[in-house]
Amino acid sequence: MTPFPWAHFAATLPWTALAVVVVLAITFAVAVRQGRHSVMDVAWGPGFVAVAVVSWCLSAGIGDDARRLLLLLLTAVWGLRLGAHIGWRARDGHEDPRYQAMLSSAPGNRNAYALRRVYLPQGLVMFFVSLPVQVGMSATGGIGWLALVGVLLCLTGFAFETVGDWQLQQFKRDTSRRGTVLDTGLWRYTRHPNYFGDAAVWTGLFLIAADSWPGILTVLSPALMVWTLAAKTGKPLTEKAMSGRPGYREYVEATSGFIPRPPKRH
Numbered sequence: 001m002t003p004f005p006w007a008h009f010a011a012t013l014p015w016t017a018l019a020v021v022v023v024l025a026i027t028f029a030v031a032v033r034q035g036r037h038s039v040m041d042v043a044w045g046p047g048f049v050a051v052a053v054v055s056w057c058l059s060a061g062i063g064d065d066a067r068r069l070l071l072l073l074l075t076a077v078w079g080l081r082l083g084a085h086i087g088w089r090a091r092d093g094h095e096d097p098r099y100q101a102m103l104s105s106a107p108g109n110r111n112a113y114a115l116r117r118v119y120l121p122q123g124l125v126m127f128f129v130s131l132p133v134q135v136g137m138s139a140t141g142g143i144g145w146l147a148l149v150g151v152l153l154c155l156t157g158f159a160f161e162t163v164g165d166w167q168l169q170q171f172k173r174d175t176s177r178r179g180t181v182l183d184t185g186l187w188r189y190t191r192h193p194n195y196f197g198d199a200a201v202w203t204g205l206f207l208i209a210a211d212s213w214p215g216i217l218t219v220l221s222p223a224l225m226v227w228t229l230a231a232k233t234g235k236p237l238t239e240k241a242m243s244g245r246p247g248y249r250e251y252v253e254a255t256s257g258f259i260p261r262p263p264k265r266h
Contacts, residue, residue, distance in 0.1 A: 002140040004214055005062055009138045012058045016134055017127055019054045023047040024123045028115060037103065037114045038096035040122060045082030048075055051130045052137075059137040066143045070208055071136050074154045078201050081158075085165055098237070129202065129225050132218040136209030143211065150207030157200025160186060160260070164193030181247045189260040191251070192238065195229040196258055202226070230258050 027043040052075040056068055090096070099118070106113035167185040171177060186193040199222075206222040209215030228234060235258060242248050254263045 004140065005138055008059075008062055009135065012055060012134065012138070015058060016051050016054050016130070019050040020047060020123050020127050023050050024119050028111075028119055031114070032111055034093065036093070036095040036099070037111075037118055038090060038099045040118055041096065042083050042087040042090065044086070044122070044126070045079035047079070047126050048130050048133070049079035049083075051126070052076060052079075052133050055134045055137040062140075063136070063138045064140055064142060064212070067139060067147065067208060067212065068137050070143070070147070070151060071133050071205065074151070074158075074201070074205060074208075075133055078154075078158055078161075081162060082198075089169075125224065125228070129221045131221045132202075132206040132209035132215060135215050135218050136205070136212070139209065139212035139215055141212040145211075147208045147211035150204040150209075150211065152204070153207060154201050154204030157197040157202075157204060159197070160190075160193045160200065161197025164197060168194070179245065181242075181245055181251045183251050183255065186260070188255065188263055190256045190258060192229075192235050192258060193260070195234045195238075196260065198234075199226045199229050199258075 023043055023046065024040075027040055027047075031037045031039045052072050056072045059068055099114075102117065103110050103114055106117075164186045167187060168182060171182040190196050202222045202225045206215070206218060209218060239252070254265075256263075
């Protein structure tokens with residue numbers, strides 16, 4: 001097997017970092033113009049796509065073509081769908097309550113504060129979480145069984161996220177269920193099929209990269225994504241907002257908090 005091209009990979013890092021900076025700069029400019037920084041959520045998925053595209057271009061003739069194509073396609077399908085979904089959901093043009101609460105107490109200039117507290121941290125996370133894709137693009141050696149497991153996990157996660165978002169959208173459109181709890185479909189097996197789907201996609205991308213050395217070294221990237229979704233800004237904030245809704249406590253007692261499993265019987 002051809003050794004991993006460390007020098008070439010190191011030379012690609014400034015360019016992938018630049019891709020993140022460009023995406024965030026454009027997003028920040030749009031946010032200032034529109035007067036709402038929740039536009040960052042729309043750019044989150046496409047930002048990863050930009051990193052994947054740059055990595056794919058720079059790794060041509062270096063990494064295994066099958067792995068490169070898998071990482072590019074899976075990242076692009078996930079990121080573009082997520083960006084389109086959040087963009088459609090936020091088409092009313094109003095600021096997200098989370099950003100509104102954070103920026104309402106901003107010391108000094110609101111936009112400068114958002115740049116430090118929103119864009120810089122998310123840019124760093126975006127670059128770090130995308131490392132499996134970046135490393136995997138330059139990895140040599142053919143596709144093995146671990147990469148195939150990763151593809152299956154990615155597709156499973158994408159299905160959970162896409163179907164879960166669609167079911168939630170249909171639920172919100174049903175005025176007769178307003179103020180109730182969605183406990184059917186995928187939401188019967190996990191309280192957060194969308195967050196679980198995200199976690200599964202990035203764990204799958206990691207497995208594709210880990211199929212060839214030194215992809216295994218990027219294990220902290222999916223770990224950060226899973227921790228963020230399950231224990232930091234994903235699941236906890238959503239459940240805090242939902243905690244006062246009638247029937248939610250019973251839903252929590254019966255339904256898995258993250259990993260899908262059959263609901264408990266009362």
